[in-house]
Amino acid sequence: MESKHRIQITVNEEEHDLLVHPNRTLLDLLRYDLGLTGTKEGCDEGDCGACTVIVNGKVMTSCLVLAVEVDGAAITTIEGLHQGDELHPIQQAFVDSGAVQCGFCTPGMILTTKALLDEISDPSEDEIKHYLEGNLCRCTGYTKILDAVNNAVQLLK
Amino acid sequence: MANFSIVGKRIPHRDAVEKVKGSAIFTSDIKLSGMLHGKILRSPVPHAKIRNIDISKAVKLKGVKAILTSKDVPLIKYSISPTWADKLILADTKVRYIGDEIAAVAAVDEEIAEEALELIEVDWEELPAVFDPLEAVQPGAPRLHDEVENNISKTMSMECGSIEEGFAEADVILEDTFQTQAQSHCSLETHCCIATCSPTDDVKMWVSTQAPHPLRQRLAATLNIDAAKIHVSAPFIGGAFGNKIDLEPAQALCVLLAKKTGKPVKIEHSRKEQFIATRMRHPTRCKLKFGVKRDGTIVAKQAEVVLDNGAYNSHGPAVLAYHNVMFSTLYRVKNIKYDGRLVYTNKNWGGACRGYGDPQASFAQEVMLDMIAEELKMDPIDLRLKNANIPNEVTANAVQITSCGLKECLTQARDKSEWTTKKAHKQKYRGIGVAAMIYTGGGSIGSGFNYSGATLQMNADGTFHLLMGALDIGQGSNTVLTQMAAEIMGVDPESISLTTADTDTTFPCMGTFGSRVTFCAGSAVTEAAHGLKKQILETGAEMLEANIDDLEMKEKKVFVKGSPDRSLSYAEIGAASFYKKKKPLVAHGYYNGPEVPPEFNPVTYEGYPSPALVFGTHLAEVEVDPATGKVEVLNFVAAHDLGRAINPLLVEGQIEGGAVQGIGWALMENLQFENGEVVNPNFHDYKMLTIKDVPKISSLLVETVDPNGPFGAKGIGECAMVPTAPAIVNAIYDAVGVRIKDLPATTEKVFQGLKTQG
Amino acid sequence: MKRFDYIRPGNMADAIAALQANDEPYLLAGGTDLLIGMKTNAVKPKCLIDLKGIPGIDCIEYDNGFKLGALTTVRDVEVSPLIREKIPALSEAAATLGSIQIRNRATIGGNLCHGSPAADMAAILLAMNCELQMATGNGAKTMGLDQFFTGPNSTVLNRNEVLAQIIIPKEIGQFKGIYLKHGPRKAMDIGIVNIAILLDADVSSGFCNQIMIALGAVAPRPIRAKKAEALLNANRLTPELIQEAAEAASDEATPISDFRASAGYRKDLVKNLVAKGIDQILNSKDPS
Known part of the structure; x- marks a missing residue:
């Protein structure tokens, strides 16, 4: 009863072999077992998008994913985007556009943008808004986040 | 106008790189070895006597390390001021709202701490509760605090000129009542703190706070510990909006749990706790009576106000004072009467929330002005221009205004929004609305305190290190304040290293609130920078054997004017100061202003002492769907007088974020209570706007260059949401003739308004 | 947890x-x-x-009609080129559910089995006359979605039954559809009222061959507005008749008042959105 399960996952191209209780969420696994604290907890109910990560190419709120469910998956967190000191173009665009204030929504916002631009390289404004609808931000009013996504599109061209 | 090389530039946030990499450390990211997890047992009932608390089962649970009830903690009441202290960190005999702290547990993990809470048994004697402030003041209403009659925590009455004569002079008198609802701050990071405490009470706390130095003082007072033994440090802060100024019971309990267990303890609020048991914007009921002349001159204005305090004071008394000040100071009106009451109810309690009572005052006054404009058949912008404040005036309530760009805000917003054309060619279901605002652009010394300190030192290699108590909660003060120092020192702002938000290493700062950091901390930083510049020049003069008046500083060098060969690099001066002269160069700046004028009346808040007042205008264009009552904001223009924009990129960020918070409050944000219980304590039922719901915000920066502000700057942080709601509501009226007088303007209210029209 | x-x-x-x-x-x-x-x-x-872990339970199959595996994610329903081409209203309804992060996880079967009266997939599939195939301890069993919901958050599923497949009948392809969801925001909302309409009408004459109208969030379970449908079926869709049907639909709704909206407002919304939805289908340019 309630025994631990063994899972193997790849996070930011690094393989992990772990024993987890079924009630461990992917969010807590990343933050507390793997020390990847760039993924943030904002609501723990899938409503805010701060805990967004990319699982097998798809964005998910990691607070609503059990670690046991992602056995075998490849996961990208915010820590997996930049190469050393060199920022990913999306990260750079968020910095340059003033799209970062308190920074708590930022990792989720950037990962959602990453998934968007992987899927649609030159999205319309409606497509950007549709993709980012689940990432809440209280600081920026979103104007500069839209700017950042548009600037990222240019940087990636 | 002065030419600056760094001030006025669009420089990205200096912390942004760490934040986009996910390497910025917030409090909840910190894990100390042996760290325990704390949880708080909260009252499930709105009003009850505590007969007994039985922790016997909970202490036996494996993994539980400590449990605190009121027997284990100092019973010292606190508030933001000792005068208003009414809250214990753990309830002793009585709980007053759903969420009141009863007990605290520390355990080896959160799961066990939560399980322990379920095992604590509380024996209640439930009491009748009161939720409506108008009922709470009636004779025989349940009383929250034994010593407070009629549940009235504070009253505030003021009359300037003669209200009676004013109304006698008026051609038209209008009266109406306006109501506003509770708003939650919704910083994406919840409250979190980690404490260690030695057996001799040496406390270290990492905490998500807007005000580390005041927090140290309040922890000291509440826990009976010498403040000097408490070290408060704030890592990155995930937003705050006023909710992280107070002492939180969790913070004090965290220290006590750490003390009892001898281990580090972390307490992190859940989102639900954040909604039900941290502060919110005070709901208000505001009855207004305005007297105007046919030409639009407002000759008398009167307000009767009830602020719903909730169960405890927090900032309530000061929010009431600000509601009065901002209502009374906006526009040139000779005769003013204000009567306000702050009333306890058995609900979550109000606190500081972006705008500090001003959005509530603005909503009532600015909708009333729209109604007056209609009555007088006058353009709403012309009506405001007619009564607008002007520079260097003293208002009827004895407030000294220095710089003032209200008229410029009104006219520039009018032009940008194409107001005149849109008014002339109205489309069905579309409308445009305006509202204006006043606020402080630098906190206030009404309490006797408005302090910020800074230290700037030159390192041995000629670089600079800036230490300041002020902290960046996302608004960008680290960037803006280093820009100011960099402008004076002639260096790249990124090259100045920073220590902030740490009580042991920086001069005290009141904290990041009151739109005060740019002005107050900026004044301290510029003072320190000018002081250090003088020291560098003095050192240079001595080393170059030149007259100080003949020296110039440029490109990290000190040189004799006209003889660039006779120069010293900053590195040479830095090295000499440390190793030859053994007197490192360091300068301090400290602000605590303005001087309190003799006119200041701390009871009525006449003569309100703000270092600088700021003004603004919001213009909203909306479209209403008659089938549902849904309001879409199509265009939004926000003009703000901010003295000078030290960093326009960051200023725009403040305006855009504030306006969107204001649109949310105008249309849907509402912390809803049923019998004292919050029924929407989550982000799916508490409606923060999504990226799909927001219009493009056009910001207009009106630079009036304040005579006292650093580089002429004034604050902006809170201001950007003050006039938003009335602008939206006035636009709805323009669109469909439905006048919303109680916020939020939900789709249902707009729809019912349309239905009533038939 | x-x-x-x-x-x-x-x-x-x-x-x-x-x-x-x-x-x-x-x-x-x-x-x-x-x-x-x-x-x-x-x-x-x-x-x-x-x-x-069950192979094939998340497949979208098309053979004139659709067979959707119960674990097909809502996002897959939203972006499926076949669904977008043949029954775009289903894709549009899917796009209104939660966020992309949620839609990447949430499944069409899960959305039905949770049994919420406001479930976005429920109203649209109810309007599409879809059938459910259940795996049980005693073999497969099929039933109409209209028989599935029993009340708020409850369904007919027994302890030994698993929803396996959702079957959308072939003839739905000839209908034009619309999904209207009313909430305060434009995203991330639980609908205050959800309306799904499928209409087979002759555009030039305005003659209605058949209409299906489903209502969400206005009764203990998602319902069909049968009286409204009966008024419209085999009739010419005049503005007066549409109005009459919209009022009938509103009468069929039995919403509650809660902190999200009053019952009266919900009934008004049903009326206005049913009429608006039919109008929008009739006036839409590209047929679906």
Whole structure:
């Protein structure tokens, strides 16, 4: 009863072999077992998008994913985007556009943008808004986040 | 106008790189070895006597390390001021709202701490509760605090000129009542703190706070510990909006749990706790009576106000004072009467929330002005221009205004929004609305305190290190304040290293609130920078054997004017100061202003002492769907007088974020209570706007260059949401003739308004 | 979240066996409703049976009609080129559910089985006359979606039954559809009222061959507005008749008042949105 399960996952191209209780969420696994604290907890109910990560190419709120469910998956967190000191173009665009204030929504916002631009390289404004609808931000009013996504599109061209 | 090389530039946030990499450390990211997890047992009932608390089962649970009830903690009441202290960190005999702290547990993990809470048994004697402030003041209403009659925590009455004569002079008198609802701050990071405490009470706390130095003082007072033994440090802060100024019971309990267990303890609020048991914007009921002349001159204005305090004071008394000040100071009106009451109810309690009572005052006054404009058949912008404040005036309530760009805000917003054309060619279901605002652009010394300190030192290699108590909660003060120092020192702002938000290493700062950091901390930083510049020049003069008046500083060098060969690099001066002269160069700046004028009346808040007042205008264009009552904001223009924009990129960020918070409050944000219980304590039922719901915000920066502000700057942080709601509501009226007088303007209210029209 | 056991069966038979063998078992699909319920202690499963290990349970099959595996994610429904081409209203309804992060996890079957009266997939599929195929301890069984919901958060599913497939009939392809959801925001909302309409009409004459109208969030379960449909079926869609039908639909709604909206407002919304939806279909340019 309630025994631990063994899972193997790849996070930011690094393989992990772990024993987890079924009630461990992917969010807590990343933050507390793997020390990847760039993924943030904002609501723990899938409503805010701060805990967004990319699982097998798809964005998910990691607070609503059990670690046991992602056995075998490849996961990208915010820590997996930049190469050393060199920022990913999306990260750079968020910095340059003033799209970062308190920074708590930022990792989720950037990962959602990453998934968007992987899927649609030159999205319309409606497509950007549709993709980012689940990432809440209280600081920026979103104007500069839209700017950042548009600037990222240019940087990636 | 002065030419600056760094001030006025669009420089990205200096912390942004760490934040986009996910390497910025917030409090909840910190894990100390042996760290325990704390949880708080909260009252499930709105009003009850505590007969007994039985922790016997909970202490036996494996993994539980400590449990605190009121027997284990100092019973010292606190508030933001000792005068208003009414809250214990753990309830002793009585709980007053759903969420009141009863007990605290520390355990080896959160799961066990939560399980322990379920095992604590509380024996209640439930009491009748009161939720409506108008009922709470009636004779025989349940009383929250034994010593407070009629549940009235504070009253505030003021009359300037003669209200009676004013109304006698008026051609038209209008009266109406306006109501506003509770708003939650919704910083994406919840409250979190980690404490260690030695057996001799040496406390270290990492905490998500807007005000580390005041927090140290309040922890000291509440826990009976010498403040000097408490070290408060704030890592990155995930937003705050006023909710992280107070002492939180969790913070004090965290220290006590750490003390009892001898281990580090972390307490992190859940989102639900954040909604039900941290502060919110005070709901208000505001009855207004305005007297105007046919030409639009407002000759008398009167307000009767009830602020719903909730169960405890927090900032309530000061929010009431600000509601009065901002209502009374906006526009040139000779005769003013204000009567306000702050009333306890058995609900979550109000606190500081972006705008500090001003959005509530603005909503009532600015909708009333729209109604007056209609009555007088006058353009709403012309009506405001007619009564607008002007520079260097003293208002009827004895407030000294220095710089003032209200008229410029009104006219520039009018032009940008194409107001005149849109008014002339109205489309069905579309409308445009305006509202204006006043606020402080630098906190206030009404309490006797408005302090910020800074230290700037030159390192041995000629670089600079800036230490300041002020902290960046996302608004960008680290960037803006280093820009100011960099402008004076002639260096790249990124090259100045920073220590902030740490009580042991920086001069005290009141904290990041009151739109005060740019002005107050900026004044301290510029003072320190000018002081250090003088020291560098003095050192240079001595080393170059030149007259100080003949020296110039440029490109990290000190040189004799006209003889660039006779120069010293900053590195040479830095090295000499440390190793030859053994007197490192360091300068301090400290602000605590303005001087309190003799006119200041701390009871009525006449003569309100703000270092600088700021003004603004919001213009909203909306479209209403008659089938549902849904309001879409199509265009939004926000003009703000901010003295000078030290960093326009960051200023725009403040305006855009504030306006969107204001649109949310105008249309849907509402912390809803049923019998004292919050029924929407989550982000799916508490409606923060999504990226799909927001219009493009056009910001207009009106630079009036304040005579006292650093580089002429004034604050902006809170201001950007003050006039938003009335602008939206006035636009709805323009669109469909439905006048919303109680916020939020939900789709249902707009729809019912349309239905009533038939 | 309290502790529980986790089982990931590799086929449907094992899933049904696990359902019967464990104490307080819950089926786990996307988990976007279930895990929230567990975090708030609204439900306390002792065992989660994860259906995602069952091969083929997340497939979209098209053979004039559609067969959607119960574990097809809502995002896959939203972006499927075939669904967008043949029955775009389903894709449009899917696009209104939660966020992209949620739609990447939430499944069409999970959305139905959670049994919320406001479920976005429920109203649109109800209007599409879809059938459900269940795997049971005693073989497969089929039923109409209109028989499936029994009340708020409850369905007819028995302890030994698993929803396997949602079948959308062939003839739905000839209908034009629309999904209207009213909430305060433009995204991330639970609908205050959801309306799904499928209409087969002759555009030039305005003659209605057949219409299906489903209403969400206005009754203990998602419902069909049968009286409104009867008024419109085999009739010319005049503005007066549409108005009459919209009022009939409103009469069929039995909403509650809660903090989200009053019952009266919900009924008004049903009326206005049914009329608006029919108008929008009639005036839409590209046929679907």
